[in-house]
Amino acid sequence: xxxxxxxxxxxxxxxxxxxxxxxxxxxxxxxxxxxxxxxxxxxxxxxxxxxxxxxxxxxxxxxxxxxxxxxxxxxxxxxxxxxxxxxxxxxxxxxxxxxxxxxxxxxxxxxxxxxxxxxxxxxxxxxxxxxxxxxxxxxxxxxxxxxxxxxxxxxxxxxxxxxxxxxxxxxxxxxxxxxxxxxxxxxxxxxxxxxxxxxxxxxxxxxxxxxxxxxxx
Amino acid sequence: xxxxxxxxxxxxxxxxxxxxxxxxxxxxxxxxxxxxxxxxxxxxxxxxxxxxxxxxxxxxxxxxxxxxxxxxxxxxxxxxxxxxxxxxxxxxxxxxxxxxxxxxxxxxxxxxxxxxxxxxxxxxxxxxxxxxxxxxxxxxxxxxxxxxxxxxxxxxxxxxxxxxxxxxxxxxxxxxxxxxxxxxxxxxxxxxxxxxxxxxxxxxxxxxxxxxxxxxxxxxxxxxxxxxxxxxxxxxxxxxxxxxxxxxxxxxxxxxxxxx
Numbered sequence: 001x002x003x004x005x006x007x008x009x010x011x012x013x014x015x016x017x018x019x020x021x022x023x024x025x026x027x028x029x030x031x032x033x034x035x036x037x038x039x040x041x042x043x044x045x046x047x048x049x050x051x052x053x054x055x056x057x058x059x060x061x062x063x064x065x066x067x068x069x070x071x072x073x074x075x076x077x078x079x080x081x082x083x084x085x086x087x088x089x090x091x092x093x094x095x096x097x098x099x100x101x102x103x104x105x106x107x108x109x110x111x112x113x114x115x116x117x118x119x120x121x122x123x124x125x126x127x128x129x130x131x132x133x134x135x136x137x138x139x140x141x142x143x144x145x146x147x148x149x150x151x152x153x154x155x156x157x158x159x160x161x162x163x164x165x166x167x168x169x170x171x172x173x174x175x176x177x178x179x180x181x182x183x184x185x186x187x188x189x190x191x192x193x194x195x196x197x198x199x200x201x202x203x204x205x206x207x208x209x210x211x212x213x214x215x216x217x
Numbered sequence: 218x219x220x221x222x223x224x225x226x227x228x229x230x231x232x233x234x235x236x237x238x239x240x241x242x243x244x245x246x247x248x249x250x251x252x253x254x255x256x257x258x259x260x261x262x263x264x265x266x267x268x269x270x271x272x273x274x275x276x277x278x279x280x281x282x283x284x285x286x287x288x289x290x291x292x293x294x295x296x297x298x299x300x301x302x303x304x305x306x307x308x309x310x311x312x313x314x315x316x317x318x319x320x321x322x323x324x325x326x327x328x329x330x331x332x333x334x335x336x337x338x339x340x341x342x343x344x345x346x347x348x349x350x351x352x353x354x355x356x357x358x359x360x361x362x363x364x365x366x367x368x369x370x371x372x373x374x375x376x377x378x379x380x381x382x383x384x385x386x387x388x389x390x391x392x393x394x395x396x397x398x399x400x401x402x403x404x405x406x407x408x409x410x411x412x413x414x415x416x417x418x419x420x421x422x423x424x425x426x427x428x429x430x431x432x433x434x435x436x437x438x439x440x441x442x443x444x445x446x447x448x449x450x451x452x453x454x455x456x457x458x459x460x461x462x463x464x465x466x467x468x469x470x471x472x473x474x475x476x477x
Contacts, residue, residue, distance in 0.1 A: 046384060048471050066472040071386035081381035097387035140385070 001148060001180050002043055007052035012038050013204040015052075022057075025171055025181045027191040030201035036184040037078065039201065040150040043182065044075040071098050075150040078184075080137035082128075087112070087136060088121040094140050103143070114169055115139040116162060131157040135166065142173065148180035156186065163187075167194060221430050233258070272347070281341040288327075288350050292320055295358040302362060306369055308475075310466040314459060315361060322455030323350075323357045330447040352423065352444060353451045356408065360452035364404035364459055371396035372467050380474055389468040397460050404456040408449050415445065 001022035004015045013035045020026050020043070028036045041047040042054060045066040054061040061069070083093050091108050095101070108121055115135040119128070128136065134157050141149065154170065155163035171194045174181040185191055191198050200208035236258050243250050275283055296316050300307060307315070327350055331337050337345045372379065375396060382392035415421060423444060427437035469475055 044384070045471060046380070046473060048473065067383075067386060067388050070384065074386070075384050077381070077384060081377040083378065083381075093382075094385035097382055097385050097391050144386070 001057060002182075003055040003058075004042075005053045005055065007042065007049045007054060009035075009038055009042060009047060009049050009204075011204075013042070013049075015039075015204075015206060018199070018206055020180070020182055021197065022180050023178050024196040025174060025183070025194055026197045026199060027195040028182065028184045028199050028201055029186075029188065029191050030207075032186075034201045035204035036201050037152050038204075040075055040152055040182065040184060044073045044150055045069050046075065071144065072147045073150060074141045074144055074146040074148070076137055076141055076152060076154055078152045078156060079130075080133065082125040082133055082136070086122050086124050087117075087119055087128075090125050090136055091121075091140050091143065095143060098144065100144075107143075111139040111142055112136075114142065114173075116165055116169075129157075131159075131162070134158070135162075138166070138170070145177075146179070148182065149174065151181065151183045153184055153186060155190070163190075272343075275343045275347070279339070279341065279343050281339075284341040284343050284346050287343075287347055288324075288354075291350055291354050292323065295319060295354050298358060299362055299365065303365060303369070307365075308466055311463055314462045314466060315365065318455050318458035318462065319354075319357060319361060322458050323354050323451050326447055326451035326454060327353050329450075330443070334443055334447070348423070349444065349447075353448060356448045357451045357455040360404045360408065360456050361459055363407070364400050364456045365463075367400040367403040368396065368460065368463060371400060376474065383472065383474065389465065389472050393464045393467070397464055400460060401456055405449075405453055408452045412445055412449070415441075421445075 002018075002020035004018035007013060007015045007018070018039075028039060030036055038047065042049060043056075045061060045064075048062065056064060056069070056073070083090055088105070088108060091111065092102050095103075105121060112119065112121070115138050117132055117135045117139065119132070125133065125136070134154065138151075138154055149170070151170070155166055158166060167190055171181065173179070183195075196211070198208075198210045199206060236254065239254055240251055242248075243254065275287070296319050299315055299319075300312060327346075330349060330353070331345060332340060335345060335349075372393070379392045379396070383389070421441055424434075424437045424441040427440060428434055467475055
């Protein structure tokens with residue numbers, strides 16, 4: 001789905017070749033500051049390479065309209081910002097930005113259940129904890145039904161039990177609907193358990209790649 | 218009572234007593250502002266004397282080129298004042314937008330006001346053109362300054378929200394909509410507030426001037442109402458043009474937020 005060819009971004013990223021397969025779960029692992037988040041931002045065009053080309057479904061990403069692209073390839077940032085209002089407003093906001101139909105409360109409640117957020121739709125978002133905000137933001141992008149999800153540490157602020165449940169749900173959703181998932185994670189256990197491909201990033205470069213059959217046992 | 222009492226040089230000099238009082242107060246209270254008070258009084262005096270003689274000459278020999286030249290000078294000075302106020306914070310494209318919106322907004326309102334509302338003859342009559350241009354350009358300059366300040370602040374303090382909106386597939390316009398709306402509000406509210414207090418809290422300068430010069434209060438009021446509406450229109454128009462074009466200068470052609 002994504003192909004990086006001689007891509008550089010400032011002095012942060014240097015990737016001569018990197019391929020992300022369609023319909024697979026890929027995890028990016030590496031120490032903090034190694035450039036994982038920048039790679040996700042390059043994939044949804046929140047950043048553009050300073051050198052080289054990224055292909056998306058064999059088309060040069062530079063030629064694709066950025067807004068259209070971000071609606072197909074949705075990124076969840078590590079600290080997602082919340083908009084003023086309540087949980088309902090924050091679930092609907094993305095759909096409003098994308099000029100899509102707004103689903104009824106039943107659908108929104110279903111999404112909250114999926115992300116294990118047991119709160120009424122009318123609760124103000126100011127009262128939510130970091131982990132709850134992260135799950136709300138995940139629910140907000142699940143409503144889009146995009147082609148690919150780019151998740152930046154989606155479970156960083158969650159306890160182990162919730163983390164497991166959320167990742168299980170997301171990966172299941174991706175597999176069932178034949179979507180693509182690229183996920184940055186600090187957890188080697190999650191990478192080993194759920195990823196089809198694990199890509200190690202160090203100093204903005206790809207320092208290792210392991211497929212499904214070559215994983216650590 | 219016919220005409221206006223002419224003030225002699227000595228009578229004007231008596232008004233400087235007020236400056237002496239202010240200087241006396243700041244000295245005994247130990248407020249270190251004497252230099253600024255003297256400098257501003259002297260500057261005000263010299264600038265007005267100079268403008269007085271220039272206006273005497275311009276009114277005596279009306280010339281369309283001179284009128285247009287003075288309007289352009291006022292515009293240039295207003296734009297320069299805005300640039301100076303924000304210094305390095307303005308990018309080249311944003312400066313272009315400010316210049317364009319000031320010129321287009323104020324000139325459109327000025328021409329409509331003079332040619333369609335007041336209907337001056339000849340069209341370049343300097344005693345109408347110059348003071349009214351001064352009021353329209355001056356108030357628009359204040360409006361744009363407030364707008365630029367609010368837009369810069371919004372794009373800085375709400376950067377995370379704008380970025381989140383882009384992330385969620387918003388167009389740059391939709392991502393900045395809240396900032397654009399609150400900026401318009403911030404820029405136009407002082408003009409609206411001044412209209413609310415007008416005639417009760419204070420008598421505006423132009424009306425006072427006309428009454429002092431011997432015009433009937435009803436005529437003075439008619440002019441004041443018209444000019445207030447003209448100012449409101451000019452402030453709103455310049456700020457809207459600035460916002461509609463200006464927000465885009467914060468994004469690059471890939472619809473990414475530029476570094477501020």
